[in-house]
Amino acid sequence: MVSAEVKPYSNIMIDTAIRVREENPDMKKHFKVIFTSAGDPVGWKDKIKGAGFTWMHVVPSVKGALRCKKAGVDVIVASGHEGGFHTSWEPVHSMILLPAVVDAVSDDHTLVCGAGGFCDGKTLAAALVLGADGAQMGTRFLSTQESDFHQIWKEGVVAAQDRGTLVARGFVGPARWLKTPRSDEHAKNTLAKSPGVFLGTPDDYTTMDMSLIQFEIESIKAVYEGDKEKALMAAGEVAQRINDMPKVNDMVQGI
Amino acid sequence: MVSAEVKPYSNIMIDTAIRVREENPDMKKHFKVIFTSAGDPVGWKDKIKGAGFTWMHVVPSVKGALRCKKAGVDVIVASGHEGGFHTSWEPVHSMILLPAVVDAVSDDHTLVCGAGGFCDGKTLAAALVLGADGAQMGTRFLSTQESDFHQIWKEGVVAAQDRGTLVARGFVGPARWLKTPRSDEHAKNTLAKSPGVFLGTPDDYTTMDMSLIQFEIESIKAVYEGDKEKALMAAGEVAQRINDMPKVNDMVQGI
Incomplete structure (x- = not known):
């Protein structure tokens, strides 16, 4: 499936x-x-x-x-x-x-x-x-000089602190986002409209309230417009341990 | 605090x-x-x-x-x-x-x-x-011969499989429980009555619906009565990796 x-x-x-x-x-x-x-x-x-x-x-x-x-x-x-x-x-x-x-x-x-x-x-x-x-290592490579993610997304990973992510609805199920007022709002909406994200019970587009997906589409679009307030930016929980944006070669050599 | x-x-x-x-x-x-x-x-x-x-x-x-x-x-x-x-x-x-x-x-x-x-x-x-x-190692020591937890609790840890725990309200905040029909019910009630457990926003006894705590008290009591259907049994996510109930000395020597 x-x-x-x-x-x-x-x-x-x-x-x-x-x-x-x-x-x-x-x-x-x-x-x-x-x-x-x-x-x-x-x-x-x-x-x-x-x-x-x-x-x-x-x-x-x-x-x-x-x-x-x-x-x-x-x-x-x-x-x-x-x-x-x-x-x-x-x-x-x-x-x-x-x-x-x-x-x-x-x-x-x-x-x-x-x-x-x-x-x-x-x-x-x-x-x-x-x-x-x-x-x-996804989030680690996202925050590098060469990564082609939008600059506000890369900077969002670097800025993330202690307990800096949360889980809310993504396009095809639960997703982890950088914690911002926007993603907090999305998590609250998820609780109301796609509670299975928190209860471990899958839903899909045939049963859920699609306004949640519309919100996500607008928020991803906002990332590429550099709109920090409306942006939803995905990242791993490990974002809180990533505090720089090195060149890939330097980062890999440092491992 | x-x-x-x-x-x-x-x-x-x-x-x-x-x-x-x-x-x-x-x-x-x-x-x-x-x-x-x-x-x-x-x-x-x-x-x-x-x-x-x-x-x-x-x-x-x-x-x-x-x-x-x-x-x-x-x-x-x-x-x-x-x-x-x-x-x-x-x-x-x-x-x-x-x-x-x-x-x-x-x-x-x-x-x-x-x-x-x-x-x-x-x-x-x-x-x-x-x-x-x-x-x-909490859950590991819980499931040992010498542990004084109730037998159904110890057996519950041993029986836990892949994705065998969930989070729902505990006495003083979120808590992790073995996944059972009873804890599934408790998680659904938590979503309705103490949504902060899933949103990362603390509540306490002055603001929350206390029926949730009453349910927990009854369910903990049920453990000590050996009532599997009504029992809520706490365990770490690692329960799925614990498949035996050894003597403590044998377990520690095996580490």
Whole structure:
């Protein structure tokens, strides 16, 4: 199952990725890894592995990881609820999720990658100690010189302090945002219009009040207009540990 | 500030601890450590340190850790929101909170202890890698032969699976419970009657609907009556990684 909101688009996206790769020799040379999330990977194996991709898939649970194993996913990304933007309906966090997924699926053919809370050498070391083969750092790379996110978004991550994020509705389920008056308002609206975000009970566009999604669309648009007051900016809980906007090379060398 | 609900009792509890220790030579010999939580430690230093205790205090944030440092707390317990029973109003989880607290306060005189998500050798190793001096394991010790928690509670921890806990109102703020039909009902009631649990906005007994607390009292009573259907049983998110009820010595040796 793919999240109801994106189901019609999944085949189009995957087919396009495969076609682009087949039609363009340069893409075939460089486009080696495909990264999927927000749904059940079983059923996609023949298409994705058949096209020659290394396949990474994101899961928020042991149940999801076991489906990845069944599907033949190469790298399972265990995404703790600390992560930025879309998160799962039922929260499990990296300190629990990562070792649980490693215990459930890790072997010589199946790598596990931590996500959610990782931003530096000591958190990468923690991921490795917990049995992972690596860690994904989204918010850390967002706040770099080279990142093409809007400047107010990057600055928002750098400015985030202690307890600087919250969870409210995203396009395809719960999402983690930088805490601002705007996202506080969105969280209150979420509580009223999509309470499943806080209760772990999924809803979708066929049942929910769409004014919540309209608010999100306007708020994402505001980011790209540089409108700080109306902007909703996603980030991982780890934003509070990120206090600079280095060049990528300097940041990676520092890990 | 102490949580509004327990404020009147704080002085009584601390004074009693000090008096018992002064009156009883055996207690003076063995009662060396005092463990406090759920409030601001500043203002308690003279009383607690003056009585000769080693002082441990639990905090859910860097802000709280800085108050501990100011208060002269000996061991600061950085309690991630993954932890069982009472948690903070504003969630920060161990992978972020622990290194953030270490960076903010750790020195030769101030130790930092991780809490929330720790249950075995690899999570203890992760705590140490993140800069902590140790880790607290509550749910792990709850599920041991020697633990005096009720048998259905201990069995509930062992039985907990993937995504096996949820957050709903506790006596003095948000709390983490094993996920059951009863706690699901309590979470729904919390959303209606104490929405601040999900929005990070504290309420207390002077403003909230007390039927929620009455429900909790009945549900805790049910645990001690062995009534599984009506029981509310607290546990950390890590319950899903705990699948046995060993003797304490065997468990500790295995770490």
